[in-house]
Amino acid sequence: MPSILPVALSVIVVATTPLLGVAFYYVCIVPRFNPLRKLAGPPVRWLFDNHMSFLLNPYRSPKAHSTFVQKYGRHVRIRGLGPWDDRLLPLDPVSVAHVLKNSTIYEKPWQSRRFITSLIGCGMLAAEGVVHKRHRRVATPAFSIQNLRSIVPVVFTKGNELREKWCEILDSSGNTGEGIRIDVCHWISRATFDVIGLAGFEYHFNAIQNESDELFHAYKEMFEIAVSQSDGLRTVIGIYIPLINEFFPDERVKTVKRCQEVIERVAGKLIQQKKSRIVEGEETGLGYAGKDLLTLLIKSNLATDLPSDQRISDEDILHNINTFMFAGSDTTSLALTWTLYLLAKHPGVQRRLQAELLEAAPSPPVSRLTSDEIESLYIVLSDLPYLNDVVRESLRLIPPVHSSLRVATRDDEIPISCPVRLRDGSISDQKSIPIAKGSLVHVPIEAFNLDKELWGEDAWDFNPDRWGTLPEAVSALPGIFSNLLTFSAGPRSCIGMRFSMIEMKTFLYLLLTNFVFSATDEEIFKANVVLTRPYITGQFKAGSQCPLLVKRYTRQND
Template sequence: MSVVAILALVISLLIACIVYFVFIAPSFNPLLAIAGPPTDRGLFTNYLQPVLDPTYSPRTHEAYVKKYGRSIRIRGVGPWDTRLLTLDPVSVSHVLKNSTLYEKPWQSRTLITSLIGCGMLAAEGQVHKRQRRVATPAFSIQNHRALVPLVFRKGTQLKVRWMQMAKEQPEDRITLDVCHWVSRATFDVIGMAGFDYNFNAIRDESNELFMAYKEMFETAISQGSFLRTMLRIYLPSVSSLFPDHTVRTVRRCQNVIHRVAGQLIQEKKAKIAQGEEDGVPYAGRDLLTLLLKSNIATDLPPDQRISDADILHNINTFMFAGSDTSSLSLTWTLLLLAQNPAIQDRLHAELLSISPVSSGSLADLTEDEIQSLYTTISNLPYLHNVIRESIRLIPPVHSSIRVATQDDEVPTSYPVHKRDGTIIDRPTTVSVPKGSFVHVAVEGFQLDKEFWGEDAWQFLPDRWDRLPEVAAELPGLFSNTLAFSAGPRSCIGMRFSMIEIKTFIYILLTNFLFLPTGDRIMKANVVLTRPYIVGKFKQGSQCPLIVVPYDAKQSASTAD
């Protein structure tokens, strides 16, 4: 056989394989049997944007449920990519609880790993189980309590800085990008809580390690090109050989993080070892110290321990998740309060009812008094309602995606609409073949009018005092919402996040009023749900608000 003939045969076989996997094999996908948007409008027509973009997704989810039921077939990037979008609580509970059957797709894990390493956000299987087992003791209730004075200290520093800025203005009011400033404060908190390392980001933005984290997250996530991101996932070698600005920035930032954070790890290990040698255990309470101690605990089998690299990857994970998600939750809460002055006034009154008498008294409180104050704050009913309503309405994680590692039957509790028009009313299952994606619509569940009522898209903290029975039965780690996910991969830092959010809201709302600027703020799903000014997307994520030092004679309803 000639070379030409062999080449022709190889090309023919390649074309046959492509035709089979792209057009023939997908036609046997059992998900095609259920109802969903039409797929005959073009080879690469997909329905991902209206499902994933928070500008459209609430209306899209509502329309899809009415037309196709709660188990919906959607097309992804091509005819080979048929996915399940489920808004059935029983189905999503099954997917999230069975984390070995439904993993994060390798594409998501590759992107996460390329930025912050293979920590708990990216790890799967035994690697994730081992990392979580080592990390769990660091997130005990006792260790969380030890972080309360730190959060108060950083919240007070932010308050002082804003007061100083306001006094420099003629009318004692300032317009601040609260998204930017709150992010600086939460970075300070997680820096101390994670490393026992002070970024001093509230004071300025000059710290080398802080700038490395901030620039890496901002450049790679908020400003990253979609095409270049796809190249990094599917053709990483090409991306490495021909790096663009984003790749070069990430490399430079990672070098700083590995050098500085790696040195911190070695210093902590030395202090722990010295403490054991001296018979006086090192008393550090930061996450890094606690992780290192947990990793060498005598009751942990050697094969369950993790490497220094895994320790660094998980610290990077805490830096990202601990600063970004909390700062966005705070930002959205402050915006919603500014847009709803009557709610802000009511919350303001509740917070002031437990506030120390003098404005500067927080700095004079003992640690026991701070702990007692936080206990009171954490139990305030209206504050709790405001925060969970804010997180329900605008969850930082818009949605999540899982991939089936084997064929599975996903149980349902709502009628399943078939593609041929028939409806199965009894509880049944949906067949999900191995390799298929399942969309977990976090925002979709939390804005569903059938669960939460016709006012589900409104900011109404009082709804939590009269929660519909069906909403009270929804899955989720936090207040029947999926904001912190559910199941074995639920957020390990939820309690820490609540300490941050409630403490910062208390300190800021007892010292300032927040008013809208007139800018129209939109939501955009850029890894997390971030605020942008309409028409100024290229300027990056921002949320400007008018911040007015509190005057007992004023209220959010009367200030202008």
């Protein structure tokens, strides 16, 4: 027996030596030749220290970004997960525009894609390159202005249903004074699920009335419990070593698997039914008149002028429906929640917006309007100047997506518009920043939206009036929406931006012409948990919450 031990040790040494050699090369040798190491950046206190807590925490990130610009310029070297992980933090509009425009050079890292795919499959959020182009080409017709116009009555119906539900809650409480406490985050999430269910694939979640639908539960559990309430370290380990999730699944992994089984069964059946109706309509010549995103997606995918190698599979369609559910419900509900929170904290702005919305309101109640009349009403709402300013200001101040990460797939030169500070303290007159293949670029969405040098000294304040006279520097910012990075920019910008605008403006109209919102005594803080979510101080484990005091609007409130 003793003679076996030396042999075993020898085998272990022989087997691990090459691995250790490779690890040493990538951890200690390769980083020394990374051109980013020449840039100025904040120091680290120990070998495995990093700057992520400063940059990803919305409580600390505004000050951190401002400090970094003052000390290190607009191209900052930051530390990621380890000493081998030097990253570029570009706070230069020209540099960020280059990164977002060249999506084939700067892709989402495999870690991000593996995490997204593990939840909602490889839809448009996770796909890259040719696959992403194929998904985007098939989905784009569904998000045309003409098709989205037909969704407006659905949004109004669900917004009005939420209004009626809150009226019931107020009436049953008997409180006619300061209003009652309503968790607007919870209720708006239920309403946006209803909207995307009907507008997405003609599915009735009925989440506003109750939360009993199994498909609603599956999506809700996956987005809330498995994402925002998961153990961050365990999730990271599972991304790098996926076999751990297979053989030693934790509660998060079990929850995701259970939810995915429901989604694949129920939503997968809906896709097959929808596809059969479309094919049957084409064969009979009667057509199929569905206006939901799933119908339009399938029709686009079956179009005769689309080459067969450009089509996507039924599995891909399911993954994109999951993507629409996540992006179309979670991000919009958070944007609406934060807008109501800001209006509650700024009653003067709320009163001014209410006055504009009430002036635009038609005489008959929304419930009596025809679909054409509702579409006409939305056209009026979409052009209201102060509503536009409030929505833009809310999306600027608290973007649901806090930041994003890209990896260089090849060596590149990133253009710059300002001098670069180097590690030795000197200022370089170089015209670009070389970046090596495999290097990560941290795209600071929030930082650009809150940059005081661009937006003015009140950039961290909620001030819708700023949109009347914007500083000239703002016009240089990239972004598909009002020079904001909230919906990103370039080929991977948010395909559902117009859909989100319809939801936000419609819900704000229906809620603010019927209710008044004010803040409670509870302290709300922002946390970046995949998206920027509201939590009550001391109650993080209870999940996203944003309670506000809600009472009926009357002329006496003015």
